[in-house]
């Protein structure tokens with residue numbers, strides 16, 4: 001059996017990735033400091049699958065903990081999801097983002113070098129892109145992140161690419177996610193944001209359960225058909241399947257040593273805020289209060305993935321539509337209004 005290390009595997013995306021890996025016959029070790037997640041997610045993943053993920057609590061900045069982990073487990077590949085991810089927080093505390101994301105990733109890659117683990121998949125983000133002239137955006141879109149979070153993601157991409165280019169037998173892949181939403185169809189695992197939710201889906205979900213009074217639609221004067229901003233939402237189970245295919249690819253003879261392909265994971269189809277709001281009301285079967293608010297600084301009009309490369313390279317295509325994303329997200333939120341707590 002091939003054993004995969006998932007850093008950050010207890011988190012929102014990580015828990016779904018771990019579930020898909022186990023269902024695809026991989027063994028999984030999760031390494032997570034639980035700073036933004038709960039052990040309960042891993043216990044629930046174990047109940048939903050035949051396999052049992054092993055869990056090691058630890059920090060990616062702790063070289064000794066990583067050495068102990070790589071000594072104890074025969075790891076073939078690493079999916080590196082651990083990190084901080086809130087754009088606003090990264091503007092307020094850039095030092096934490098450079099420390100956890102950049103220094104943490106470098107510590108992890110050094111440990112992989114020390115222990116001869118040569119395959120890495122990195123969770124990157126569409127926030128690394130700068131202003132796009134072509135929409136949907138292919139991977140060749142110039143990068144130009146505008147906040148510390150996006151800058152850390154781009155730096156980690158560059159570090160991993162450089163190490164892979166010289167490491168004997170190294171093969172890596174960078175996955176740039178668009179807007180992951182939804183939850184596993186069981187409603188047992190899902191996104192559990194601590195504090196104020198920054199993103200549209202978790203915010204609407206909390207309005208739907210009554211935890212928040214009203215959804216603010218930031219700007220209805222964008223040059224889009226209904227005036228609200230358009231994003232490419234992707235079901236987290238589609239995203240998780242993309243990771244399994246990325247690992248399959250790196251372990252196959254299709255992958256090339258010392259190369260680090262960059263692959264967008266998105267549906268290629270954008271939805272406006274008003275469309276998302278309407279889809280949520282349809283999924284819930286009741287009205288969700290919403291009001292128009294001023295535009296937020298830094299928000300762009302439209303952001304959509306060109307996902308042709310994922311199809312060509314990995315045979316991956318998003319399967320689930322907006323209605324399914326809302327339906328699954330709502331099932332999780334309704335059954336777990338306080339998340340895992």
Ligand SMILES: NC(=O)c1ccc[n+]([C@@H]2O[C@H](COP(=O)([O-])OP(=O)(O)OC[C@H]3O[C@@H](n4cnc5c(N)ncnc54)[C@H](O)[C@@H]3O)[C@@H](O)[C@H]2O)c1
Pocket residue numbers: 007008009010011012013014031032033034035036037038058059060061080081082083084085100104123124125126177178179180
């Ligand atoms: N959710 C999104 O919208 C999105 C979009 C693009 C990319 N990403 C990236 O995907 C990855 C996973 O995101 P998510 O939405 O599941 O977030 P999440 O916060 O739910 O998961 C991240 C996990 O990393 C863990 N972690 C944080 N710092 C750590 C450290 N120093 N050592 C060990 N573990 C640590 C957290 O406890 C958490 O379990 C992140 O790298 C994020 O930047 C997320």
